Amino acid sequence: MTDKTPIVVMKGITIEFPGVKALDGVDLTLYPGEVHALMGENGAGKSTMIKALTGVYKIDAGSITVEGKPQSFNGTLDAQNAGIATVYQEVNLCTNLSVGENVMLGHEKRGPFGIDWKKTHEAAKTYLAQMGLESIDPHTPLSSISIAMQQLVAIARAMVINAKVLILDEPTSSLDANEVQDLFKIMRKVRDSGVAILFVSHFLDQIYEITDRLTILRNGKFIKEVMTKDTPRDELIGMMIGKSAAELSQIGAKKSRREIEPGEKPLVEVKGLGKKGTINPVDLDIYKGEVVGFAGLLGSGRTELGRLLFGADKPDSGTYEFNGKKVNISDPYTALKNKIAYSTENRRDEGIIGDLTVRQNMLIALQATRGMFNPIPKKEADAIVDKYMEELNVRPRDPDRPIKNLSGGNQQKVLIGRWLATHPELLILDEPTRGIDIGAKAEIQQVVLDLAAKGMGVVFISSELEEVVRLSDDIEVLKDRHKIAEIENGDTVSQATIVETIANTNVNGKEA
Amino acid sequence: MAEKAKEEGNALVKKLLGNNLTWSIVAFILLVVICTIFQHDFLALSWNTNTGGLAGPLITMLQESARYLMIATGMTLVISTAGIDLSVGSVMAVAGAAAMQSLSNGVNVWVAILIALLVGLVIGCVNGALVSLLGLQPFITTLIMMLAGRGIAKVITSGENTDASAVAGNEPLKWIANGFILGIPANFVIAVVIVILVGLLCRKTAMGMMIEAVGINQEASRMTGIKPKKILFLVYAVSGFLAAIAGLFATASVMRVDVVKTGQDLEMYAILAVVIGGTSLLGGKFSLAGSAVGAVIIAMIRKTIITLGINAEATPAFFAVVVIVICVMQAPKIHNLGAAMKRKRALKAQAKAVAA
Amino acid sequence: MTTATANKVKAPKKGFKLDRQMIPTLAAVVIFLLMIIMGQALFGTYIRLGFISSLFIDHAYLIILAVAMTLPILTGGIDLSVGAIVAITAVVGLKLANAGVPAVLVMVIMLLIGAVFGLLAGTLIEEFNMQPFIATLSTMFLARGIASIISTDSLTFPDNNNFAFIANEIKIIDNPKISNDLSFNVGVIIALVVVVYGYIFLHHTRTGRTIYAIGGSRSSAELMGLPVKRTQYTIYLTSAILAALASIVYTANIGSAKNTVGVGWELDAVASVVIGGTIITGGFGYVLGSVLGALVRSILDPLTSDFGVPAEWTTIVVGLMILVFVVLQRAVMAVGEKK
Amino acid sequence: ACGSSSAGGSSNGGKKTVGFVAVGPEGGFRTANENDIKAAFKDAGFDLVYSPTQNNDQQKQIQAFNKFVNDEVDAIILSSTEDSGWDDSLKKAAEAEIPVFTVDRNVEVKDADAKKAIVSHIGPSNEWAGQQAAEFVNKNFPDGANGFILEGPAGLSVVKDRGTGWSDKVASNIKVLESQSANWSTDEAKTVTAGLLDKYKSENPQFIFAQNDEMGLGAAQAVDAAGLKGKVKIITIDGTKNALQALVDGDLSYVIEYNPIFGKETAQAVKDYLDGKKVEKDIQIESKTFDATSAKEALDNNSRAY
Numbered sequence A: 001m002t003d004k005t006p007i008v009v010m011k012g013i014t015i016e017f018p019g020v021k022a023l024d025g026v027d028l029t030l031y032p033g034e035v036h037a038l039m040g041e042n043g044a045g046k047s048t049m050i051k052a053l054t055g056v057y058k059i060d061a062g063s064i065t066v067e068g069k070p071q072s073f074n075g076t077l078d079a080q081n082a083g084i085a086t087v088y089q090e091v092n093l094c095t096n097l098s099v100g101e102n103v104m105l106g107h108e109k110r111g112p113f114g115i116d117w118k119k120t121h122e123a124a125k126t127y128l129a130q131m132g133l134e135s136i137d138p139h140t141p142l143s144s145i146s147i148a149m150q151q152l153v154a155i156a157r158a159m160v161i162n163a164k165v166l167i168l169d170e171p172t173s174s175l176d177a178n179e180v181q182d183l184f185k186i187m188r189k190v191r192d193s194g195v196a197i198l199f200v201s202h203f204l205d206q207i208y209e210i211t212d213r214l215t216i217l218r219n220g221k222f223i224k225e226v227m228t229k230d231t232p233r234d235e236l237i238g239m240m241i242g243k244s245a246a247e248l249s250q251i252g253a254k255k256s257r258r259e260i261e262p263g264e265k266p267l268v269e270v271k272g273l274g275k276k277g278t279i280n281p282v283d284l285d286i287y288k289g290e291v292v293g294f295a296g297l298l299g300s301g302r303t304e305l306g307r308l309l310f311g312a313d314k315p316d317s318g319t320y321e322f323n324g325k326k327v328n329i330s331d332p333y334t335a336l337k338n339k340i341a342y343s344t345e346n347r348r349d350e351g352i353i354g355d356l357t358v359r360q361n362m363l364i365a366l367q368a369t370r371g372m373f374n375p376i377p378k379k380e381a382d383a384i385v386d387k388y389m390e391e392l393n394v395r396p397r398d399p400d401r402p403i404k405n406l407s408g409g410n411q412q413k414v415l416i417g418r419w420l421a422t423h424p425e426l427l428i429l430d431e432p433t434r435g436i437d438i439g440a441k442a443e444i445q446q447v448v449l450d451l452a453a454k455g456m457g458v459v460f461i462s463s464e465l466e467e468v469v470r471l472s473d474d475i476e477v478l479k480d481r482h483k484i485a486e487i488e489n490g491d492t493v494s495q496a497t498i499v500e501t502i503a504n505t506n507v508n509g510k511e512a
Numbered sequence B: 001m002a003e004k005a006k007e008e009g010n011a012l013v014k015k016l017l018g019n020n021l022t023w024s025i026v027a028f029i030l031l032v033v034i035c036t037i038f039q040h041d042f043l044a045l046s047w048n049t050n051t052g053g054l055a056g057p058l059i060t061m062l063q064e065s066a067r068y069l070m071i072a073t074g075m076t077l078v079i080s081t082a083g084i085d086l087s088v089g090s091v092m093a094v095a096g097a098a099a100m101q102s103l104s105n106g107v108n109v110w111v112a113i114l115i116a117l118l119v120g121l122v123i124g125c126v127n128g129a130l131v132s133l134l135g136l137q138p139f140i141t142t143l144i145m146m147l148a149g150r151g152i153a154k155v156i157t158s159g160e161n162t163d164a165s166a167v168a169g170n171e172p173l174k175w176i177a178n179g180f181i182l183g184i185p186a187n188f189v190i191a192v193v194i195v196i197l198v199g200l201l202c203r204k205t206a207m208g209m210m211i212e213a214v215g216i217n218q219e220a221s222r223m224t225g226i227k228p229k230k231i232l233f234l235v236y237a238v239s240g241f242l243a244a245i246a247g248l249f250a251t252a253s254v255m256r257v258d259v260v261k262t263g264q265d266l267e268m269y270a271i272l273a274v275v276i277g278g279t280s281l282l283g284g285k286f287s288l289a290g291s292a293v294g295a296v297i298i299a300m301i302r303k304t305i306i307t308l309g310i311n312a313e314a315t316p317a318f319f320a321v322v323v324i325v326i327c328v329m330q331a332p333k334i335h336n337l338g339a340a341m342k343r344k345r346a347l348k349a350q351a352k353a354v355a356a
Numbered sequence C: 001m002t003t004a005t006a007n008k009v010k011a012p013k014k015g016f017k018l019d020r021q022m023i024p025t026l027a028a029v030v031i032f033l034l035m036i037i038m039g040q041a042l043f044g045t046y047i048r049l050g051f052i053s054s055l056f057i058d059h060a061y062l063i064i065l066a067v068a069m070t071l072p073i074l075t076g077g078i079d080l081s082v083g084a085i086v087a088i089t090a091v092v093g094l095k096l097a098n099a100g101v102p103a104v105l106v107m108v109i110m111l112l113i114g115a116v117f118g119l120l121a122g123t124l125i126e127e128f129n130m131q132p133f134i135a136t137l138s139t140m141f142l143a144r145g146i147a148s149i150i151s152t153d154s155l156t157f158p159d160n161n162n163f164a165f166i167a168n169e170i171k172i173i174d175n176p177k178i179s180n181d182l183s184f185n186v187g188v189i190i191a192l193v194v195v196v197y198g199y200i201f202l203h204h205t206r207t208g209r210t211i212y213a214i215g216g217s218r219s220s221a222e223l224m225g226l227p228v229k230r231t232q233y234t235i236y237l238t239s240a241i242l243a244a245l246a247s248i249v250y251t252a253n254i255g256s257a258k259n260t261v262g263v264g265w266e267l268d269a270v271a272s273v274v275i276g277g278t279i280i281t282g283g284f285g286y287v288l289g290s291v292l293g294a295l296v297r298s299i300l301d302p303l304t305s306d307f308g309v310p311a312e313w314t315t316i317v318v319g320l321m322i323l324v325f326v327v328l329q330r331a332v333m334a335v336g337e338k339k
Numbered sequence D: 001a002c003g004s005s006s007a008g009g010s011s012n013g014g015k016k017t018v019g020f021v022a023v024g025p026e027g028g029f030r031t032a033n034e035n036d037i038k039a040a041f042k043d044a045g046f047d048l049v050y051s052p053t054q055n056n057d058q059q060k061q062i063q064a065f066n067k068f069v070n071d072e073v074d075a076i077i078l079s080s081t082e083d084s085g086w087d088d089s090l091k092k093a094a095e096a097e098i099p100v101f102t103v104d105r106n107v108e109v110k111d112a113d114a115k116k117a118i119v120s121h122i123g124p125s126n127e128w129a130g131q132q133a134a135e136f137v138n139k140n141f142p143d144g145a146n147g148f149i150l151e152g153p154a155g156l157s158v159v160k161d162r163g164t165g166w167s168d169k170v171a172s173n174i175k176v177l178e179s180q181s182a183n184w185s186t187d188e189a190k191t192v193t194a195g196l197l198d199k200y201k202s203e204n205p206q207f208i209f210a211q212n213d214e215m216g217l218g219a220a221q222a223v224d225a226a227g228l229k230g231k232v233k234i235i236t237i238d239g240t241k242n243a244l245q246a247l248v249d250g251d252l253s254y255v256i257e258y259n260p261i262f263g264k265e266t267a268q269a270v271k272d273y274l275d276g277k278k279v280e281k282d283i284q285i286e287s288k289t290f291d292a293t294s295a296k297e298a299l300d301n302n303s304r305a306y
């Protein structure tokens, strides 16, 4: 393989942002026909490295050569013209346009009278089909499909440019097993056609399944380039987090089942809670100290149910009892007032408030519940911020920079901190570990268990069945926007159990 | 040690260069210098016995700047929520009309002032309601109010330019616009005090942060329990109220409202002031101090036009040129020129090395 | 996999979103017709051919400006300089015409001047990241200023060298009574051509689609590898040149020009665009809507005067009408969203 | 299609319909003038349809004019913001045989047919007013003086005419230190004047010619604030009550009336024409000039309608 001439060579790349050296003399070499992974913790510099290559960020030192020619691109357009197709970490599409248009933007098929929409949409359809989205009509407005599906659309878009280099920054972060397999099928096809693929993911299984070569970063420094096949897991983890894998002992921490005493009143008791078009009526009990997992395929309605519980959407049916008293959770404010918190799956659009600092982002929810004119005393505020920066190990440890400048994973941690700061009794986490590195993921899972142990009710929504099964006491299974089953977790329950349930049950709860 | 000090020094310089405020102040000083060159006693201050205050070009400039300070402050909050308030100019006219008309109808001066402020507040609230409750677009909503406002002013005075200069007992109002506090124009002092109050209100409570949050990402703000609608309503109401004060300043200085001219085009000046002050029209982070400086700069530009005796035909062009220069001065591209050059050279060198 | 995708999406009714985006525009059509009918019912003059004719002839310029304004607004920008560009091109144009420069050449020069200001705006926006509002506000002041520096007289075309051929009315139906003549002129044709151009540009060119993309999210558009910068230049160039074109049509109609021409026209244009259902923050909207908006905007004034609205109240009433209009649209859209 | 209607045709109750293409209520002269015209036509038993423009936009006037032609009104009163650009519309009027009466501002017409449409012009003269101002200054400062001119917005033909009038008559030894626009606005005039007084302290300015009352009143306040009351003579044009009052109080020195009260004359002219009587082509409305004493009289026997 190495005898091939590299297509991309990045040497000594250094990028400084005010206050951080995001990259410090990092090297990266891509060969045609191989899948190369950038490995590193949240904030290690993977996305920055990618943006350096495509010219989104200007490099302060180092050199980039593509096919032997020195290059310094002025943004994605340039890179694209040089045959580099990129799917960035945060989905970047236009929500005001249709799915099909998003796929084809800039590459619309043209006829004698300018763009030929018929041809264009047909083309879009084939590209979408590649990603297993044949069921989406290209005319569907992008705004009406889930983050996960948007991510697939973004990848489909990258396929339109038949590129020499394909860059995928955490494409699998919100996909479920099936989609991932689909994606890998395509990646292999593309790779075999001689394209160099640069891939980022925090899932080691995926790394070992798909990649040939790894470049490991830590805190913006280049650690090592290795072949995947001859690098054992814990060595890799060691290189990534700088301590031996053993110290990640918590990984695999398992919830010790919370038994419910007979006659105990549930923390949350909803009956027939639903909203036309988004989720059909659901009955649900959540007890103090219990972790309830929502499992289901993409679009199954997990998020919708979570949003209803938080009042982000107004339910149009059902009753809602919290701590034994009837409540009308009509909007997030009342939810928070009732000590219900919800951490969104859509970090960029519904989570972070980009230009505000990490501190402000952490405190704002608590502040909102206290009311505008009752500011949090400085001391108290500092205490809270320090506490969660520490506990959630947010990096960099500087609360006064804009949150938008944090790496994806660290933004997620800050948001979790925001909700914990409101001391909720019910915490709804929608894809909380999405895009989080193994270390941090373990930390967050631990946090969830600790909170439950302290008596908080937790709803845990995740596309990773593995963690759902491991952390939950009860698993609500959703399909097609119906709750189809409630599985009491136990040693007999495994991921397979749930997959089967989904496959074999149809929406009205009967065996298929 | 010395190294470190030096480094910090550089960092500070960088910070300053990056900061709009710095450039606004530079611009202001430049204007003053230019004026002083043309009119050597431009900075001269004398004590005017029959007004009982300081007199001189700068003083009249400050006197005029008061109204800009008011509308610019309101505009800052509105713009921070990613909105815009084109109606401030008209609101000034309405408030002025209300005050002058009621005065000349024999209403007590304080009541007249109160009426004017209320009228402004009400219009602001209407804007707020339309934008927040009905979810109309700020631009068109306030554009409508800008049209209608003129009409309302005309209705109030039945098309006349009501003159209350002769009305007995109008002194307090007259004083607000023409009087002096410790030799400094009263309206300027009042304006500055109000700006500071608003500033404290924003920064000492969570109001400022919440306004910014709504401006940056309304949906995300809603998810944190903020009530965006309330915030939106609030800022437009405030803007209307402050515009009313500006209207009082503008009309009281001559104790006469001009239904067409009072406040005409001032919404544009206010927006300019805000942008010069470093608040983005896209909403988000805002700087009241910046807007205040911006407001004074606007007054200063107008002063410069008079001082340089630029004739009527050329004034708009001159105004445009100054604004463009200021904005270009603030463009990051300009600040980073040096750095960019250095980087380019370095990279070229490396590229060569690699190629070789 | 198939199971997964199968229940991933219940494919929604086809073109549903398209309809919803069109609702405000359709509302514009309906309300416009209602206004005509009301005017006719009350005053009996609104469907006279003469009225229809002059509605188009007198507002060809506004239709052009509305199309021009649509482009920047679709990106969430704005071009406040159109009115001033009309003024400066008109003044320069007539100066040249009087200096004996042949009319056709004059028109070319006028368009070029427009282009210069468009280019300036584009540069300020893209190179010195000034916000469109401020950039075009400056170019507006600049254009007005230069116009008045050049001349503050009201200039008239020399008889032998003018744009008359654009203004000369072509009668389709010639009745004894002028008020029943159906006529149009080259100006109207130009306006219609501009509309068609606008439609094709926005819906059948990649640049056009990029405009919508920028309106959706500029940063996304950039990261999607779209030529954002180039497009921005194109937009402000186009809007400025169209403004110059509007100036040609207008000066041709009234055969004279003045540095004070076009004060406040930019706002009329914006109003037209918004009435036409384009969202000021960008991303959604249609040229056709803007045209209707222009017609609606133009019919408001005659209505107010026929209603005998007292002088002081006219602007209030006009304002209220626009308000009612946008509120209605909002309502219709809300209903649409509910579904 | 065209049934009977308030605007449409003379068909309604024999009452003649007159279209008034107006500028709009802008205070001072304008409001007084338009109200007077409206009142006069009402008294004369006409049905007057009033159509103002916005910020002096000629286009809206043209639109209104053409509409009146289509409405087949019996006559059109045109109070134009611009003195040119009316040929096409007037041609239409001529074709429709609708008589046009221009008031206040006269319009220049090239086209022959277009000329036919205009029956008569009614209004005072701006040049005359400007000349009076010059005459007054000449008389009061026989051995020369320095001063300023406060103009209206650059480009309006009123501004030009009043300016021309001034420069036609003003003596060579009268030095205008600077002409600045104060946009017809009292409050701007105050700032501008204050600035000018600062700037030209040394030249000791002795007069200010403000092209309308509004600006004059502003200037007066600036002069007063600078402690120069009486030392600087202020001349204004229009003759609104406020100005006359100020004249009496000694804030102003001379006010030239620009008489807005000619509704009666206009209505009469229209009536005569429609009754087939002969109407003069140019009906000059003569205006007065005021000094403190005559102003006092005028105010006392309050003959002032505005």
Ligand SMILES: Nc1ncnc2c1ncn2[C@@H]1O[C@H](COP(=O)(O)OP(=O)(O)OP(=O)(O)O)[C@@H](O)[C@H]1O
Binding pocket: A017, A018, A020, A021, A022, A040, A041, A042, A043, A044, A045, A046, A047, A048, A049, A089, A395, A396, A404, A405, A406, A407, A408, A409, A410, A435, A437
């Ligand atoms: N625009 C920016 N301004 C300032 N700092 C930035 C900016 N972008 C990234 N950084 C910093 O650079 C470092 C690397 O960020 P990057 O996004 O590359 O991490 P990452 O490896 O992609 O992490 P993740 O796995 O969470 O995506 C982080 O410390 C981040 O705070």
Ligand SMILES: Nc1ncnc2c1ncn2[C@@H]1O[C@H](COP(=O)(O)OP(=O)(O)OP(=O)(O)O)[C@@H](O)[C@H]1O
Binding pocket: A140, A143, A144, A145, A146, A147, A148, A149, A174, A296, A297, A298, A299, A300, A301, A302, A303, A304, A305, A345, A463, C008, C009, C010, C011, C012
């Ligand atoms: N038929 C459909 N048409 C368009 N969008 C759909 C459709 N079905 C589902 N979606 C979108 O997909 C998502 C399905 O809901 P939801 O996100 O709760 O599912 P999920 O199981 O949480 O999937 P995810 O893992 O993406 O969160 C929603 O965002 C919804 O807008």
Ligand SMILES: [Mg+2]
Binding pocket: A046, A047, A048, A089, A169, A407, A408
């Ligand atoms: Mg990343």
Ligand SMILES: [Mg+2]
Binding pocket: A302, A303, A304, A345, A430
């Ligand atoms: Mg979800």
